[in-house]
Amino acid sequence: METPARPGTDVGHELRTALDGLDLVEDPDVLSSLAHDDGEWAEVGRPLGALRARSSEEVGRAVRACAELGVPVVTRGAGTGLSGGANATENCLLLDLSRMNRILEIDAENLRAIVQPGVINDELTKELAEHGLWYPPDPASSPWSTLGGNAATNAGGLCCLKYGVTRDYVLGMRAVMGGPAGPYGTEVRLGRATAKGVAGYDLAGLLVGSEGTLGVITELTLRLRPLPRENPRTVVGAFGSLVEAGRAVALCTGRGLRPAALELLDRSCMRAVEDWKHLGIEPDTAALLLARVDTPGDAGTAEATELATAFTDGGAAWTEQSTDATEAEALFAARRLAYPALERLGPVLTEDVCVPQSAVPDMLARVEEIGERHQARIATIAHAGDGNLHPLLLAPPDDEQAKRAAQAAFEDILSAALELGGTVTGEHGVGLLKREGMERELGPEVCAVQDAVKQALDPLNLFNPTKVVDPAQA
């Protein structure tokens, strides 16, 4: 694979000339804040500059210029990623799409919306609610993360247990690509605008989750659902151990229960949130399970009761059902705030393994064992119903020993997940941090197929090189 040529002349100067009139950031302080996402300890290169693009035309012009000058293009939204996927590579152009933040169309008749990639997830949710509509994918980063970033990483979230992940809601997109699509900078329309469609390969689905390595998403056509009409019910269960909570999760799946969310928080997570936000949560147990039930009517009542029974059968010390929106919101807010609450205390290395639901109790036991063995401090949150666990590895700032312990535990957790038939990343993506784990998971043959796709669609290796795939190394 070709890598972008690096002419001997002052590339920064040529790039500045090529992007004349556009909002190119070169201030070192601003650049360094834009040069990375939230993936702790992932490598960060020095960018040549950051373009705050305002239109797909500007994106096209920038990509064209970068292709000519051999400057890698690293696209970013809000930078809330957790795998280093949006980190600058050396001498790249950062393409910041956060200003392409317009909702272009809300089509209630056809349950779809057209948005620019920089629209923040929660902003769309708010706007849609006024039309009685709903966009389900709700990563915990939804108050900050962009829909373009959500699509690039195929973001999950709380309610994907029942409603699916981002890929299930991306009907179509516009993307600036290169190679076979035409000269680098060419914008194409992938996917469709209809509920169904099988005209050709699922290229829109391929770009979803490709983490900016195949092109730049400049517009999204999203599938919507009607807004649920009733307040959801919440079912809480408190457990004396993580493993008991895991057992309750496995029971729920095995009994065919499918709540809108089934989340797990351990004591460290709840305490960190409470110390920061004072929501009035006083956990005196090792773990909480939080279920949200949005099935309407009497069937929803029955579902909530069955969940509570499964919690009890799993070993819950107590369970509680509620339709009180305030109380439920506080609990789910605690779930959402767990990551930033812990991040306040120092670097957090975020695991993102996903295992079959029946293996959740085993996986939680292994996480505890791994933490003890490495003397690593681990707080665990989980989209437990999906088998998607986020053990958070904590290290006080500048504590090299704690950092090494965290990194060793991180690798062991990946191995444990693979042994249990799981994946190294359930929803955060590969970026830089999971490259090696992905290779272990997929094996050389499948990685070679991925490399071949990358080479075919981005022959210059211009888009987010070294992330996910790295055919240059192959």
Added chain:
Amino acid sequence: METPARPGTDVGHELRTALDGLDLVEDPDVLSSLAHDDGEWAEVGRPLGALRARSSEEVGRAVRACAELGVPVVTRGAGTGLSGGANATENCLLLDLSRMNRILEIDAENLRAIVQPGVINDELTKELAEHGLWYPPDPASSPWSTLGGNAATNAGGLCCLKYGVTRDYVLGMRAVMGGPAGPYGTEVRLGRATAKGVAGYDLAGLLVGSEGTLGVITELTLRLRPLPRENPRTVVGAFGSLVEAGRAVALCTGRGLRPAALELLDRSCMRAVEDWKHLGIEPDTAALLLARVDTPGDAGTAEATELATAFTDGGAAWTEQSTDATEAEALFAARRLAYPALERLGPVLTEDVCVPQSAVPDMLARVEEIGERHQARIATIAHAGDGNLHPLLLAPPDDEQAKRAAQAAFEDILSAALELGGTVTGEHGVGLLKREGMERELGPEVCAVQDAVKQALDPLNLFNPTKVVDPAQA
């Protein structure tokens, strides 16, 4: 792109030698019945032979031999496809997977099943029901079609309105591929076994719907759901015109109603079924809408009432709600049998356009106008709630004029769908019949991207050449 080399020696003989001991069919009568699917008037080549493979090892061996001999590989399941995607190309090996028909694992704890590609859709449904489980994708061909074929075409069906299409249920697969994966005949595992996973590009999703052009699916890991516990409700509406029925469909979507199925049948379809099966359906109106509601409890009752109201507001002459399973089954059986009932009467060219739901009334009006203009006989069935219409173009056997009229109407219907923001194929696939339509829909840039994917993953152009993509022509 390379095309398979054709040595001057007797390839048939060499293939026979290479596949010695396997079940290779060379009888001309059997071969000719295996050489095509149900895509009317699509080109059919003469195969060298058909291998009835019994294992993925046999598939691997056959693909390896074909790569060495330059013999194209055309994979087929039950041959119920409607676009010619499984038709033989000249001098190909037909790879018949219908004998790889074992259900390998049903995992109730993790809501998944592992199956061989030749398992028939309804066979899995029956087996799962005994475990309280459900595999939703239900193409009308489900009594005959195979899960491998369903995956290869990303088959839709009746209940995908609420529950999604085949791609939404394929978690992972094994596939025999070539090129970057290793020597042709190498089996790889794509996708995952967990509810979520984003380790690398969505290659399993890419193979779903690729119609056998990128490799041979030899095993599928499918996502399941719990079997609904209550009998569904049925809502029927009878309309004086197709366009009124279409208006009712648009109202349902616009009001956020999401039944488990929302089907349309016109009078010709119902009459053909009744003449054949004597189900006791006596339509005295131009079109029926059939909705199935599986929301449990009182919310389901409310949903059925809202659907009936939308039917009335759309112009229904009468509506009826029922929880009588026998009556409902007869109506849905009529829907499922419409295609074979019409096929009894002569060749049927099946359209498969999908438009935004708000455009359904317009599209139905255009279909009527096109039928009149070309004097083509058209019977229409539709997954109306998805905007997916199947105008069936009928021609008596050996009536050349009727055939030409049908073909002209076929093209005009595609154009009309594209003008209304739709797609040329909602669920049947491109195969041979929609190649040109797909090119019109996607444009040369996107087709070039598809060609590049094909070339990268199948550099010999061995797998189902000339279907969907045709880089050799580019």
